[in-house]
Amino acid sequence: MELTVVMPCLNEAETVETCVRKALACMREHGIDGEVLIADNGSTDGSQQLARDAGARVVHVDAKGYGNALMGGIRAARGKYVIMGDADDSYDFTALLPFVEQLRDGADLVMGNRFKGGIAPGAMPPLHRYLGNPVLSFIGRLFFPSAIGDFHCGLRGFRRDSILRLGLQTGGMEFASEMVVRSTLSGLDVREVPTTLSPDGRSRPPHLRSWRDGWRHLRFLMLYSPRWLFFIPGLVLMTLGLVAGAALSFGPIYIGKLGFDVDTLVGASAAVVIGFQAVLFALFTKVYAAEEGFLPEDRRVRRLVDIVTLEKGLIAGGLLALAGLFGLGASLVHWQTRSFGPLIPSESLRLVVPSATALIMSFQTIFAALFISILGIRRSKETPIDVAASAAEEAAQAVSMDGEERTVPRESTKA
Numbered sequence: 001m002e003l004t005v006v007m008p009c010l011n012e013a014e015t016v017e018t019c020v021r022k023a024l025a026c027m028r029e030h031g032i033d034g035e036v037l038i039a040d041n042g043s044t045d046g047s048q049q050l051a052r053d054a055g056a057r058v059v060h061v062d063a064k065g066y067g068n069a070l071m072g073g074i075r076a077a078r079g080k081y082v083i084m085g086d087a088d089d090s091y092d093f094t095a096l097l098p099f100v101e102q103l104r105d106g107a108d109l110v111m112g113n114r115f116k117g118g119i120a121p122g123a124m125p126p127l128h129r130y131l132g133n134p135v136l137s138f139i140g141r142l143f144f145p146s147a148i149g150d151f152h153c154g155l156r157g158f159r160r161d162s163i164l165r166l167g168l169q170t171g172g173m174e175f176a177s178e179m180v181v182r183s184t185l186s187g188l189d190v191r192e193v194p195t196t197l198s199p200d201g202r203s204r205p206p207h208l209r210s211w212r213d214g215w216r217h218l219r220f221l222m223l224y225s226p227r228w229l230f231f232i233p234g235l236v237l238m239t240l241g242l243v244a245g246a247a248l249s250f251g252p253i254y255i256g257k258l259g260f261d262v263d264t265l266v267g268a269s270a271a272v273v274i275g276f277q278a279v280l281f282a283l284f285t286k287v288y289a290a291e292e293g294f295l296p297e298d299r300r301v302r303r304l305v306d307i308v309t310l311e312k313g314l315i316a317g318g319l320l321a322l323a324g325l326f327g328l329g330a331s332l333v334h335w336q337t338r339s340f341g342p343l344i345p346s347e348s349l350r351l352v353v354p355s356a357t358a359l360i361m362s363f364q365t366i367f368a369a370l371f372i373s374i375l376g377i378r379r380s381k382e383t384p385i386d387v388a389a390s391a392a393e394e395a396a397q398a399v400s401m402d403g404e405e406r407t408v409p410r411e412s413t414k415a
Contacts, residue, residue: 039073067175234278241271313369327355
């Protein structure tokens with residue numbers, strides 16, 4: 001079978017029959033060998049029987065959520081290709097051929113783009129049309145090397161085996177973003193075709209909750225991009241802190257009537273420490289995600305981890321600690337010149353703050369080197385099948401050895 005059209009369904013009695021008939025008519029018109037599969041997520045309004053009567057196959061998916069329903073349908077699909085779309089009659093199931101043609105041409109994932117194809121009046125709330133979708137799609141293109149203009153279009157086609165290999169995990173609305181992101185990061189062939197969006201045919205409100213589901217999409221995009229979540233903000237903070245701290249270590253700075261002194265130096269020190277910690281978190285996340293398979297391995301991070309070994313990290317941390325202790329020693333000498341009496345903060349803090357910062361970063365570096373070494377410990381990847389096969393092989397070897405021992409003649413002995 002070439003194509004399965006998967007529709008997630010939760011109480012879509014008003015529209016599911018229309019969607020099924022349109023999809024089947026499209027496949028008949030273009031000679032496509034296919035089926036329509038309804039992934040029912042617990043409907044109580046008779047949607048299942050209406051879909052069967054229209055010619056669809058229905059599978060029940062216990063786990064609640066948009067992503068869970070779709071994954072249940074994708075696993076149950078019989079077609080080489082899958083086209084997914086909502087069962088609310090907002091997408092045009094009579095126009096599936098452009099998706100199929102791109103898939104036949106070798107694409108792994110074909111996204112619909114509603115902004116290029118046309119959005120009918122009333123089909124998309126203004127909040128989604130002018131803020132939610134454009135902003136989240138822009139963030140997706142910024143965070144990941146993707147050219148997709150509509151990250152959240154619900155009508156999309158893909159090779160079933162390619163998507164199953166990704167191991168998609170999200171169960172809610174953010175499943176739409178995960179599919180695009182994971183496909184892009186895995187180097188799949190992702191394309192886009194124009195599609196239309198019409199007002200849905202339901203009399204009840206949609207399942208989508210604008211702010212809740214928008215946040216879930218944004219959260220997913222951030223968590224899958226340690227570079228933008230940790231590294232870039234941390235690098236900016238650390239750079240600003242180092243520049244400001246280096247300048248203020250020699251004395252106050254005046255810009256017009258504004259004067260920056262040791263109070264600003266303390267803030268610069270905090271920025272350096274926070275930024276450095278964020279950069280380390282980016283490194284931790286990259287190493288952990290690559291080891292667990294959430295993200296593909298980053299060659300630059302792997303090269304850095306291979307170069308910056310535990311021993312080198314300990315040495316770097318030790319050198320920072322020595323610099324900090326040297327600065328604290330200098331501050332004690334400065335205190336001695338004051339006969340160990342009261343100090344002038346504008347003088348003493350210029351020694352103490354950079355020294356304390358170096359000491360804090362030395363321990364961060366040492367702990368980071370130890371933690372990365374722990375993350376790098378390789379686990380055994382044996383599956384239960386591997387273990388059973390090894391046990392069977394050992395048993396066969398034992399039987400073979402026992403048989404050889406029995407066939408060896410015993411040496412005769414003389415009394």
